[in-house]
Structures are given as C-alpha cells and as structure tokens.
Amino acid sequence: MSLPRIIVLGAGLGGTIAAYEIREATKGRAEVMVVSDTDDYWFVPSNPWVAVRWREPDAIRVHLPPVMKKRGIGFINVGCTRVHPTENRLDLGDGSMMMYDYLVIATGPELAFDEVKGLGPDGHTVSVCRTDHASHAADDFDAFCANPCPIVVGAAQGASCFGPAYEFALILDTELRKRKIRDQVPMTFVTSEPYIGHLGLDGVGDTKGLLESEMRNRHIKWVTNARITGVDDGMMHVEEVAEDGTVKKAHDLPFGYSMILPAFRGVKAVFGIEGLTNPRGFILADKHQRNPNFKNIYSLGVCVAIPPIGPTPVPVGVPKTGFMIESMVTAVAHNLASELDGKDPCEIPSWNAVCLADFGDGGVAFVAQPQIPPRNVNWASQGKWVHLAKVGFEKYFIHKVRSGTSEPLYEKLALQVLGINKLKQTTKGAA
Template sequence: MAHIVILGAGLGGLSMAYAMRKAARHDDRVTVVSDDTHFHFVPSNPWVAVRWRKREDVDVELRPVLDRKGIGFDASGAKRVHPERNEIELTDGRLLSYDYLVIATGPKLAFEEVDGLGPQGHTASICHVDHAEQAASQWDAFVANPGPIVVGAVQGASCYGPAYEYAMIMDADLRRRKIRDRVPMTFVTAEPYVGHLGLGGVGDSKGMLESAMREHDIKWICNAKTTRVEADKMFVTEYDDLGHERRTHELPFRYAMMLPAFKGVDAVAGIEKLTNPRGFVVIDEFQRNPTYANVYAVGVCVAIAPIEATPVPTGVPKTGFMIESMVSATAENIRAVLDGREPSTRATWNAVCLADFGDRGVAFVALPQIPPRNLNWSSEGKWVHMAKIGFEKYFMHRMRTGGTEPAYERMVLDWLGVKKLKA
C-alpha cells in the first residue's frame, strides 16, 4: 500500500486528487493537504470583482466531496516539505509522511516586489476569491464616484489573460451603467506587445487584442515596469525593444488592478534541487523532479523557462487545459511506478484559453503551448462569452460531483475542428 499526498487543492490539486484516486490501486491512500477548506474557481474571479458572480457560485467545500471519493483531507496546510525524508511538516507541527508527493500549490503572489502593490497596498487583485470580493467592494465605491482606471500586469507576471478579461469586463459593466464616458482606462503590461500573453502571441492575438482595445477606448503601455504605486498614482517606466528606458509615466487612478509576479510557495521555495531560484518546482518530461524521483508537480508551481527574452521580464502561463494534461500524465506515471514500470506518459502542454470580454470574447488555441506549434489559432465573438459561462458551470459541477475527465476542453477542441491535433 502506498500513500500519495497531493499538496494543494486548487484547479490542479483537486483535479489531481480525483485522477489519482481513479488511477491508484484499491489499497493505496490518497490525501490532499491544503491551507483552505474550500475550492474556488479562479477563472470566475473577474466576474466576482464586478458582482456578476457571488462567492458561493464559485465555491466548493472540500471535505464532503473528497470524503465521497475516498480521498483523505488535511486543512492544516504545509509549513515545509522535507523531500530527503519523505515528509511534510504541517503548520500545526505534525509530520505527514508520504510515498509519493504531487506538488500542486499554485503560486505565491509576489505583491511585495512592487512597493504599494496589492490588496494590502493600493491596487485590487483578482488572483484569489478573497481578493475579488475585496475588489468588488472597491468597485461599488468606484462606480459611485468614477474616474481613471489603470489595469494590467507587472514585470514577472506569468498570467496575462485575466488582466485583459478584467479590463474588458469593467468596460462592459461601466457601459451597462452608462458611465463609461467618465472613465479613462489605461492598460499597463510587461509584455513587449499587446497579445504576447507570455507565449510569443497565439494566432493573431496581437491584432485582435489591439483592435479590441481601440474599439473599447483603452490606451496601453507595453514593455512597462511598474516601479511603485501610491494611493492615487502609479509610476511606470516604459522600455524600448532593446531594453533601454524610453520614458516614465505617472498614471493617476481612482481604481487600479495589477496582476503580480508569481513565486513558489514558502513550503518548497529554497529547497536545493527541488526548486529553481524563484521557488518553482523543477520537473522532467514526466512531471517528476530529477533529484527526488517520488516527487511530482503540476500546474502553476511548475518551473517553465520563458519562451523568449523580453525587454521587461515576462513569465509563461499555465492554462487549465495544460494543467489537466499534466494531471493525467502524472496519475498515469505514478500508477506505472506502483506497478513496477518506468514512467512514460508526457503531458501535451496544449493551451486552450477562453477570454471573456463581458458580452463577447476571444479564444486562443496553441498546440503545443510552447512554439513551434502544430496549431496556432485565435478567434473572437459572442460564442466565446457563452462558452466561458458553459465551462464555469461544467467545471463547478465536475468539482462538486468528483468528476475526473477533462472532457469540456476536449469538446471545445473537437468543436473547433482540431481533434487530430489535440493529442
């Protein structure tokens, strides 16, 4: 009998728990360790932040659903992983031993890297449902007394889609309130161009997103390093394509939301040969750490080198479909080891992104996510908005009932006519 521990209960961790329980042998134990008693559907946070959704719409209590699947649950949270002795030190002082560990913690939000950034500073966040609820309260005050908005992502960020989504969702909400004309909006991003997305662009993402920004009267500043944020002003340095300082900006705002850079969580950061200097888990082609062969990792906590050097640092996103492929591969590889075989399954690392713009949206498909690609495709329309709503409903149902198959995004690929390229 083996004890398989999954550290983290977000999109990757909970999917991993369900997939691992299905793949493991009958007598193997699967345990989830988290510092939260609930799962929250992060892609819905932009909607929560303008009150298009409530917390309960995107929330699942973990213990009941995991109990139904025969999966153990510990909500103490991890203080430190000790891979050399196969133990996790929990925050309450207990030690939890494992035979196999899957790290699926997601990121640590590095707000502290920019003075004044984040919910404890002067900008809102949509990275966690707690932040989104706080942002919604700030939004209520803002729409009663509107003014300039600054929105985007700081240097080192590795998830740009939600910034574009939130900009457009705010635009849609303001138009519904008939006060959009009172709100100048500026998009600030570390990306070298609009639509880079940390991926070197996907299809015509540059043209499509620039067109959307123009259509919605949103100005933008790219190659931007956010240096500090004050109560009503953001300080930004813009660089040229060679990395030379071009100009500085002082951007006044009454409401601001900037995505932070990501780091690895404290429980694993700084562990030699397990994580890189930013605290992300180093893995091989089978999702396994090269030094600690019984430690695997999936999701945002995985170390992936930037696709290309950019004048201002940008990271690589890990989208839902990419994470699900990591989960499936990891479950199959752990089962192989349990059966005395070597791991052989590789994640596809394909990217499927549905970016909602409030009443329409943009879809991106990159197979694989890292170029060169077999497919490099993008499209837009009202259908994307409806598809994003459908995905939310499907995924929340799946999490509440213990589903294991990443069927929805595969259906999207089939619908888009790329079935032969999805493997």
C-alpha cells in the same frame, strides 16, 4: 501491509482534479490524501466576474471535505509549512508531520505583490488572483462608480498570467457602459509584455491584432514593455523600457481604481530547497512531471518551473493554462500508476493550451498545440460565442469538482465547443 501513500499538496484547479484522477488510476492500490490550507475549492477563472458582481463567491465555491470523503480520498486542511524531500516528510501547519511515499506538488504560486512598492490589496491596487481578493475588489468598484475617474489595469513585470488582466479590463469596460458612466472613465492597460496579445506565449494566432482591435474599439490606451516602479494612493509610476533595456519614457498614471496582476513565485513550503526548486521557487520537473533529483516527487500546475519563451525588455513569464494543467494531471496520474506496477513513468503531458478570454459581451479564444512554439495548431478567434462558452464551461468545471469526476473537461471543451478534432492530453514516451 499498509498501502503506499500518495499526498497531493494543494487543492486548487490542479490539485483537486489530480486527487480524483490519481485515485481512479491507482484503483485502491495506494492511499491518496490531499493536504490543503483551506476546506474550499474556488473556480478562479470566474474571479473577474466576482469583482463586478456578475458572480457571488459562493456560486464558484465547492466545499471539499464531503466530496473527498465520498471519493475515498483523505483530506487535511491545516496546510504544509515545509517539505523535506530527503526524508519524505511534510511539516504541517498544526505542528504535526506526515510521511509520504509519493508527493504531488500542486500548490499554485505565492503572489509577489511585495516586489512592487504599493502593489496589491494591502497597498493601493485590487486583485482578482483569489476569490476573497475579487470580493473586496467588488466593494471598491461599487465605491469607485459613485465617483468615476481614471482606471489602470494590467500586469506587473515578471507576471506570467496575462489573460485575466485583459479579461478584467474589457469586463470593466462592459460594466461601466451598462452603468452609463464609461464616458467618465479614461482607461489605460499597463503590461510587461513586449506587445499587446503576447500573453507570455509570443502570441497565439492573431491575438496581437484581435486584442489591439478590441482595445482601440473600447478606447483603452496601453503601455507595453512596462516596468511599474511604485504605486502611490491614486498614482502609478511606470517606466516604458526600450529594446536595449533603457528607459524610453516615464509615465505617471493617475487612477481611482486599479487592478494589476503580480509576478508569481514558489510558496514558502518549498522555496529554496536545493534540487527541488529553481531560484524563483518553482518546482523542477522532467518531461514526465517528475523531479529529476527526488524521483518520488511530481508537480503540476502553476508551481512548475517553465523557462520564458525568449528574452524580452521586461521580464515576462509563461502561463500555465487550464488544458495544460489538465494534461499534466493526467500524465502524473498515469505515471504514478506505472510506478505502483513497478514500471518506469512513460506518459508525457501534451502542454496544449486552450483559453477562453471573456469580455462580458464577447471574447477571444485561442488554441496553441503545443503551448510553447513552434506549434502544430496556432489559432485564435473572437465573438459573442466565447462569453457563452465560458459561462458553460464554468458550470461544467464546478460540476466536475463537486461530483468528484476525473473526466477531462478541458479536452471536452476543445472537442465540443471549439470543434477541434483531436487534442491529446498525453503522449507515450521513452522512460
């Protein structure tokens, strides 16, 4: 009799560690396989460093097939073109298909650059969303530094991942000062957030005050409630929206270099599947990370549908931070183990947030427990220690992926680096 097959769809931050934890939790009672469109894992949080050549891409890359083989996990690198949840089937990129008993969707998002004319690597702005994007951004930055002029950094309407935009703006400031050309580069931060430090979370602790102070100290101007209407070569067109939704002011911002984070949407393999996704293509999930309509499908990471914190003049999404994703992974692994034992799932991810925003010579850290307010812990701090902590954590996490360990490193970060006494990954709940 063959073992039940669990397929993890995606091999990014969430999918890779999910495969490790599921393999450990099921202890040989299931066949665990990963379906990915690439052989390599990239530590995406380091992409802003890649874009200024503080890291080379190979330093944050892990070649997955040998690691997966060592852990007894199947690995297929042709990607999935379509999920058929009513048939428990995947269509693969090479024209073949694969059946599953349980599916864990961890695809991450599709980057919706096309929703703003001229945005993205195929337009007039660079990106740090993928490591290959960041590598091209580094080439463009080198060329820019030979002829310094204004920079625009930020996040477009509908974006949900704001931390890398703040990081990159302040890392650019640090690098430009190192190159002694900061005085030749006016900088503007453009964001759909209603205020600096909102982060899609309505702020955490005093992120508003801390980040506004950093921006002022570094002579970075900003436009909030910003809707980018288009990007031309060297010019960004932005509408500043008032609380009532009307256009308060129009801005034409010249630039010689610009990085704007796009909105996300679900990947094509799942987009538009009734009962599986919301209209934006994100996977519907209950409190156990299980789809309410297809009970053998779980999801985790950026692909999960989470409603916004509340209404804002310009659409703002909710980020899925590393610790939050790790808590989803742990819950999914334990719930699949319960299902293999004939029990109902009972683990509920904590959705706590721990974030280190590095500025090159300092940074801001925050902890939100849980991520969605109201919170039991609502804390933020800043200092040079944040940069050092992120460097250390990069090494921790890449080692975790290379070694195939299921150790919860975000929790280790919270306990050891931030000095928090207890930050649980999951909780037991009624099935």
